[in-house]
Amino acid sequence: MDAYFGRFQELLDQLYDGVYFVDNQRRITYWNHAAEAITGFSVADVLGRSCADNILTHIDSDGHSLCRGSCPLAQTLVDGQSREAEVYLHHRRGHRVPVAIRVSAIRDAAGQIVGAAELFNDVSSSIAIRERFRELEKLAYVDALTELANRRYVAKEIQQRIEELKRYDWKSGLIFADIDHFKRINDDHGHNVGDQVLKAVARTLAINVRSFDLFGRWGGEEFLGIIRNIDESALLFLADRLRMLVANTQVAAASSLLSVTVSVGVTIMTLDDDLEKAVQRADRLMYRSKCEGRNRTTLG
Numbered sequence: 001m002d003a004y005f006g007r008f009q010e011l012l013d014q015l016y017d018g019v020y021f022v023d024n025q026r027r028i029t030y031w032n033h034a035a036e037a038i039t040g041f042s043v044a045d046v047l048g049r050s051c052a053d054n055i056l057t058h059i060d061s062d063g064h065s066l067c068r069g070s071c072p073l074a075q076t077l078v079d080g081q082s083r084e085a086e087v088y089l090h091h092r093r094g095h096r097v098p099v100a101i102r103v104s105a106i107r108d109a110a111g112q113i114v115g116a117a118e119l120f121n122d123v124s125s126s127i128a129i130r131e132r133f134r135e136l137e138k139l140a141y142v143d144a145l146t147e148l149a150n151r152r153y154v155a156k157e158i159q160q161r162i163e164e165l166k167r168y169d170w171k172s173g174l175i176f177a178d179i180d181h182f183k184r185i186n187d188d189h190g191h192n193v194g195d196q197v198l199k200a201v202a203r204t205l206a207i208n209v210r211s212f213d214l215f216g217r218w219g220g221e222e223f224l225g226i227i228r229n230i231d232e233s234a235l236l237f238l239a240d241r242l243r244m245l246v247a248n249t250q251v252a253a254a255s256s257l258l259s260v261t262v263s264v265g266v267t268i269m270t271l272d273d274d275l276e277k278a279v280q281r282a283d284r285l286m287y288r289s290k291c292e293g294r295n296r297t298t299l300g
Helices: 002-012 033-039 072-079 124-141 151-168 182-189 191-207 232-247 275-291
Strands: 018-023 028-031 083-090 096-107 113-122 172-179 214-219 222-228 250-253 256-259 262-268 297-299
Touching: 018 033, 033 083, 033 096, 033 113, 072 083, 072 096, 072 113, 124 151, 151 172, 151 214, 151 222, 151 275, 172 182, 172 191, 172 232, 172 275, 182 191, 191 214, 191 222, 191 232, 191 250, 222 232, 232 262, 232 297, 262 275, 275 297
Parallel strands: 262 297
Antiparallel strands: 018 028, 018 113, 083 096, 096 113, 172 222, 172 262, 214 222, 250 256
16 A cells, blocks of 8 residues: 555645545554644654544534544545545644545555545635635625615726626616705714614615615715616616605604605616716705605606
């Protein structure tokens, strides 16, 4: 078996993944360079020893010792089935390293199991990177109060929809909604109630559009929706339904329930639009709704 492994040693030593082989007694017969780097154990430390002999001592996410129980490698030696798992190995310096492992049986020419191979890679950096990316993405694109897309993300999406219009003639519309008398709500009931109003309006707008449409907080008490693949009549109908739903939303304020309304402007984006033109037009139409009595929708 050593001769068989030797032919692949040069190739295996070039891998970034740790690789080791064991015989039927789980004694380590091969240990590549990446295994040394990931675990801190050298070939001299491990060769000929059992993998359970205070070397890797894998544990699962609940802290259970796999070497003393349901070790994937030991199970594969019994039934020959390949296995994958995410576990924590013991580094020579004492700390635990999260690794993704893949175990396969090694068979002789007659098909008998004569050992097993385990390939493992350190996922600590990838876990940290994924978590960091999600956090940065959230900070960059999500409004902290309402948990809607923020202005930066909405602007990015509008630009993409304009590009789609120019390239594929896919029409999209904007719905610009502004909470009526929001300053009075803050002055009369306090900023905590004002925050609850913002959250309630945000949820009402966001959950009553299609999954591929988007509502975001444009700023203050302003919300901007991007509605894809729609014509003017359907856009007006949707926007007015959202206005009605908000008007039937109530927020607890002291011992009473506070009703809120929004004034809405809606427009279909055109080939002449850029981000600024499209948003300004929707904003002007919203302002016209304000001037004409609030709690209404204006299309233009």
